[in-house]
Amino acid sequence: MTLPPNHPAIPTPKVGVLLINLGTPDAPDAGSVRRYLGEFLSDRRVVELPPILWQPILRGIILTTRPKKSAHAYQQVWTDQGSPLAFHTRDTALALQQAMGPGVTVDWAMRYGNPSIASRLSAMKKAGCDRILLAPLYPQYSGATTATANDAAFAALKAMRWQPAIRTLPPYHDDSAYIAALKTAIDAHVAALDFTPDAILASFHGMPERTLHLGDPYHCQSVKTVRLLREALTLPVHMSFQSRFGRAKWLEPETEATLAELVRDGVRNIAVVTPGFSADCLETLEEIALRAKEAFLSAGGEKFAYLPCLNASPDAITLYQRLIGRELSGWIDQPA
Numbered sequence: 001m002t003l004p005p006n007h008p009a010i011p012t013p014k015v016g017v018l019l020i021n022l023g024t025p026d027a028p029d030a031g032s033v034r035r036y037l038g039e040f041l042s043d044r045r046v047v048e049l050p051p052i053l054w055q056p057i058l059r060g061i062i063l064t065t066r067p068k069k070s071a072h073a074y075q076q077v078w079t080d081q082g083s084p085l086a087f088h089t090r091d092t093a094l095a096l097q098q099a100m101g102p103g104v105t106v107d108w109a110m111r112y113g114n115p116s117i118a119s120r121l122s123a124m125k126k127a128g129c130d131r132i133l134l135a136p137l138y139p140q141y142s143g144a145t146t147a148t149a150n151d152a153a154f155a156a157l158k159a160m161r162w163q164p165a166i167r168t169l170p171p172y173h174d175d176s177a178y179i180a181a182l183k184t185a186i187d188a189h190v191a192a193l194d195f196t197p198d199a200i201l202a203s204f205h206g207m208p209e210r211t212l213h214l215g216d217p218y219h220c221q222s223v224k225t226v227r228l229l230r231e232a233l234t235l236p237v238h239m240s241f242q243s244r245f246g247r248a249k250w251l252e253p254e255t256e257a258t259l260a261e262l263v264r265d266g267v268r269n270i271a272v273v274t275p276g277f278s279a280d281c282l283e284t285l286e287e288i289a290l291r292a293k294e295a296f297l298s299a300g301g302e303k304f305a306y307l308p309c310l311n312a313s314p315d316a317i318t319l320y321q322r323l324i325g326r327e328l329s330g331w332i333d334q335p336a
């Protein structure tokens with residue numbers, strides 16, 4: 001049968017993996033930060049208030065005051081490669097592509113800002129990917145991170161006549177490969193320090209406390225990660241939540257308050273890790289490595305080290321190959 005002239009060419013089927021992270025402004029200036037925060041904080045998975053109440057506060061107060069302050073913070077961590085969150089996520093995709101070989105197409109996208117999930121899904125589709133694994137890089141599941149990343153992907157698929165088949169990466173907070181990657185990285189970073197920490201503090205991004213009561217598993221999954229880390233590491237491991245936003249009650253204990261309390265309990269030398277972040281970003285490099293350090297030292301602490309996220313390290317690539325290879329079972333001949 002001859003195909004009609006407008007019939008789409010049928011490409012050779014390919015498997016794709018889309019790594020997804022939160023998103024970041026395009027530049028560290030107030031205008032770019034305002035655009036980014038406007039999109040991020042209008043997501044009802046992030047701020048769970050009726051738009052009729054929230055949008056006037058967002059547009060009238062937050063977006064008129066916060067972008068300038070946040071832009072200043074971004075300037076302190078920005079590099080010649082751009083925003084750390086973006087370039088670490090890009091480097092992770094490039095290294096994973098190398099590791100997985102040409103049988104799988106690995107790409108990356110951001111939930112807010114660029115490159116958008118819709119644009120990368122469309123590019124993958126054009127490149128012939130008919131089976132795509134969405135991989136939100138959040139070890140602990142939350143509606144505000146994992147679910148909204150998948151929502152954005154499904155919203156983009158809604159506009160496609162011929163959709164690829166989709167799978168999504170489950171949370172990996174208690175996966176032995178994740179705990180092993182964290183342990184290897186933490187042990188190596190601690191061994192390279194010029195002091196021996198009295199303790200480790202694992203600081204997770206906070207969430208409004210009501211999300212826990214409404215059934216979001218983020219808090220419990222973070223607690224389980226810490227329990228498993230305690231079993232894997234020799235140093236004592238404490239836990240806290242950072243990055244408070246707004247007036248509601250957030251998960252406790254809060255990071256800076258915990259650091260001050262640790263000093264009161266006699267801890268002088270500390271190493272802080274952020275196992276809930278797959279890549280270093282504003283919240284780790286500015287809030288922890290700069291501001292929390294300052295708070296710890298002013299409270300009477302003596303030595304503070306921030307240990308980097310897994311980023312695109314060989315440990316991270318081994319981890320993602322394992323997690324992703326498992327989810328691609330039946331889609332590729334041999335799980336990676």
Ligand SMILES: C=CC1=C(C)c2cc3[nH]c(cc4nc(cc5[nH]c(cc1n2)c(C)c5CCC(=O)O)C(CCC(=O)O)=C4C)c(C)c3C=C
Binds near residue numbers: 025046070085205243
């Ligand atoms: C209601 C507000 C927020 C919720 C809920 C929230 C959850 C949440 N966020 C991350 C990871 C990241 N957040 C980052 C920045 C950031 N987060 C909020 C607010 C909420 N986050 C704001 C306003 C900002 C922007 C910076 C600022 O103005 O202070 C980032 C870093 C982005 C970057 O560009 O580097 C990450 C990563 C998680 C994991 C999470 C829930 C579990």
Ligand SMILES: [Fe+2]
Binds near residue numbers: 205243
């Ligand atoms: Fe956040």
Ligand SMILES: [Fe+2]
Binds near residue numbers: 243282283287
């Ligand atoms: Fe912050």
